[in-house]
Amino acid sequence: MIMNRALQDYTLITGASSGLGKEFSVQCAARGMNILMMALPGSFATGLAESLMQEYDVDVKVFEFDLTDRMQLLEHLNHILENFEVSCLINNAGIGGTAAMSESSMEALDQILQVNIRSMVQITQTLLPHLLRQQKSYILNVSSMAAFTPIAYKTVYPASKAFISSFSLGLKEELYGTAVSVSVVCPGQMMTNSSVSARIIKQGIRGRIGLMSTAEVVRISLQKTFAGKAxxxxxxxxxxxxxxxxxxxxxxKLKIASRVIRKDMVFK
Incomplete structure (x- = not known):
């Protein structure tokens, strides 16, 4: 179904040029939604934007920068608030990693926290007054099935995803009765990039159980989000x-989940 939207009405998508974010960009454009893409520099977001504009006759703007750069993030958010009407926010950007805590650098751990938690909260909090002024608006935060249990060797990642889920549900209740509907999606395994695909293939049948395409995950996510599903x-x-x-x-469940990760790890 194509959604009729005014030209100045946009959907902001973070991590928008690859993996799940790229699919969100494609399917939102296919619905007739204008898009503001936040992506890392050198991620080919401009090429994707041009392709979407040609194919779906929508407007797509690209903001290439690192979400961990707080000043750049604030500058881009202020620019967006001054120049665009945003009625849908998709906080998709996220990173993870697998390593023993004793072997992890603080920089790597902090990057997970900055991208998965801090930037998501900052974007949401900054845009919220704007979203509340719309006739109807939506926030979709991307969590993970990993949010439902702690996992050894991934300690920070599932904790960050649990934060996203808790944050989303608390915010949904806080905004009850307003124009803003908040949803959180918890996908399982997907082949989102080459490294993830290689890991899933290595797992054999166990890795392929429940495996879903990014296209199907995004289709379900958008459908349920616009239906107001929490x-x-x-x-x-x-x-x-x-x-x-x-x-x-x-x-x-901690032992079960951690055993799977432990088997996949290669100790150097």
Whole structure:
């Protein structure tokens, strides 16, 4: 279904040029939504933007910078508030990593916190007064199935995703009765880039159970977001996994999830 939107009405997508973010950009454009793409420098966002404008007759603006640069983020947000009407915010940008805590650098850990948590909160808080003025607006935050259990060797990543889920649900309740609808999506395994694909292939049948394409995850996410769904868990296997995780004792699910990661790790 194509959504009729005024020319000045935009959707802001972070991490918009690759993986899940690229698919969000494509499917939002296919719905007739104008897009503000936030992406890392050198991520080919400009080429994607030009392609989307030609194919779907929408307007796409590109902001290439590092979300961990607080000053640049604030400057771009102020520019957006002054020049665009934003009715949908998709906080998709996120990074992870697998390593023992004792072998992780503080810089790497801080980068996860900066991208997954701080920039997401700053973007949301800065745009919120603007979104509240719209007739109807939406916030979709991308969490993960990893949010539902702690995981050894990934310690900071699932904790950051749990923050996103908690933040989203708290904000949704806070904004009840306003123009803003808040949703959080918790995808499972997807082949979003070459390194992730290689890891999933290495896992064999175990890795492919419940595997979903980015296109299907985004289709479900957008559909449920615009329907006002609070928590979105794409795919039947992920729903089953979520229910199992709810009833398993914490110690047991921690050991199960951590054992999987431990097997995938290569100790140097």
């Amino acid at each position: 928590v979105i868990i794409p795919g039947a296997w992920n729903k089953i996994n979520y229910l199992l995780m709810r009833f398993l004792p914490l110690e047991l």
